[in-house]
Amino acid sequence: MTSTSERTDAFEFPILIADIGGTNARFAVIDNADAIPGEPQIVRTADFATIDDAIRTAVIERLSVRPRSAVIAVAGPVNGDEIALTNCPWIVKPRAMEETVGLKDVVVLNDFEAQALAVVALGDEHVEKIGGGEALPHAGRVVLGPGTGLGVAGLIRSSGKWIPVPGEGGHMDIGPRTPRDYQIWPHIEPLDGRVSGEQILCGRGLVSTYRAVAITDGREIVHTTPAAVTRAALDKSDSVAEEALSLFVTCLGRTAGDLALVFKAQGGVYLSGGIAQKIIPALKAGNFRAAFDDKAPHSEWMAEIPVYVITDPLGALAGLAAYARAPHTFGVETEGRRWHN
CATH class of the missing domain: 3.40.367.20 (Hexokinase; domain 1)
Incomplete structure (x- = not known):
């Protein structure tokens, strides 16, 4: 039986997972609760003006899939509706992402939260x-x-x-x-x-x-x-x-x-x-x-x-995937860091 907390926390599939560093951005998509992440797409942040441009090119155009939800890890503190990265000029604007890339539900975590989640996923x-x-x-x-x-x-x-x-x-x-x-x-x-x-x-x-x-x-x-x-x-x-x-x-x-x-x-x-x-x-x-x-x-x-x-260069994506598939099994605080568009 599915608990109330599981239904409340759950993300709608397909789910985009993203690990955004100062130099590289890594994306993958999870199709359903039993699926492993699809082929990762790795791009240089310097090649795109915004994260939205990178998602459109690396995910929507290359993979021909339009995710409904996203769990995004960024290199920097997550404060407010406009999240600036520490070592990259991108600014993540979750509230605008339904209009820009079709995402109705977005969680933004610190990139090293994703690395911490990877520790139990690898x-x-x-x-x-x-x-x-x-x-x-x-x-x-x-x-x-x-x-x-x-x-x-x-x-x-x-x-x-x-x-x-x-x-x-x-x-x-x-x-x-x-x-x-x-x-x-x-x-x-x-x-x-x-x-x-x-x-x-x-x-x-x-x-x-x-x-x-x-x-x-x-x-x-x-x-x-x-x-x-x-x-x-x-x-x-x-x-x-x-x-x-x-x-x-x-x-x-x-x-x-x-x-x-x-x-x-x-x-x-x-x-x-x-x-x-x-x-x-x-x-x-x-x-x-x-x-x-x-x-x-x-x-x-x-x-x-x-x-x-x-030693897995995509370890953070594994951690994000584990959380995205079953968020109720982790104690991730999402208040002020989850946007339902």
Whole structure:
């Protein structure tokens, strides 16, 4: 028998699911409650003036389907009827979407809520473990991902439901600890007078860290993109790039460990996004785990918390799909974030 809450929460099919990042937008459509998402459509946000243009081109025209509902995850806080993305010029206007793309029911979530939902939607084949013990099945979890920015979310279980906890943890301060850190930090580019996690733990942050190491030692700045720095570090062709990536990994471990303490994340810490997937060899080198565990007086406890890299590049869509098919099984707060047009 279908409960009242299930009928109230349910979305009308077909349902559009969308993961909108600073650089790429990923779309898929779910035809019915038993269906897996259809073929994902991935577009660059820079190629479209608005999200509505992207939906028309990537979904309605390419797939010849007109969704009735949508669950959209965006990189930025969800406030009001016009939602600006943090690292993309798009503004999502859910109330206008019935007229622009035919959507009668729209929910907008933070992109890292989607990543948190993915944690319970993905199987073991979609993650790679970076040390620690076994996850406690119903314990708190944390997801963080260096990408265009640094996204953070928690995941807790209460009353039989998984509840994603969005936030802006990527903007927490991050500071030097070692003598070498104190040499490098003055050359890391601040934002409004401070260095936050996002000034180091994202693509441009890796380049900034590389530049800071080079300036500290009076070395030539050769690389200008995250991919070039990562390549040079992993193939050991540039010692400055190697140190920059090592410091990046150490800072990621420190930040991940701090968040694990906040959420008592004995269910695991999950690293998402393309950067984490590309630097798995560096994450396994040892300094990430050492920095993660170094949280006296709780170091022994921290050493038991498993860390995983989400290796599925479309993990967020899997999380959104799980929620869209059965919203009553998740504790997602939709007040002020759901629009019935």
